[in-house]
Amino acid sequence: MARHNDTGRFGEDAAAEYLAGQGYAIVDRNWRCGRMEIDIVAQRGSRLAIVEVKTRTDTGDDPIEAVDRKKQLAMVRAGVAYLNARRLPHELQFDIIAVSGTPDNYKLEHLEDAFYPPLKTY
DSSP, X not given: OOHHHHHHHHHXXXXXXXXXXXXXXXXXXXXXXXXXXXXXXXXXXXXXXXXXXEEESSTTSOGGGGOOHHHHHHHHHHHHHHHHHHTOOOEEEEEEEEEEEEXXXXXXXXXXXXXXXXXXXX
């Protein structure tokens, strides 16, 4: 497996462990539908969190900046597709988890409700 895949896997594993510790149930990981992907789907109460995990080994690089408007729109589309595919009545929230560092020494930042879906996606 390529090094960037290992880095991504480490970040997603750390994020899932963190979310479980915060009272979230991990519902799905790496869910795909066509070209859409959701890193983690987690549930707490009646809300379903669509979680994008960004991992960087270079601690000088801010992983959150990688979630631009285009990525946000992709997350919204994937979240709606997930609800439709599973026929779920849940309310969605869109979270970002940034993991910086290495498996031996890392920092994790969780932005709950990092953004709200736009009224129009044009």
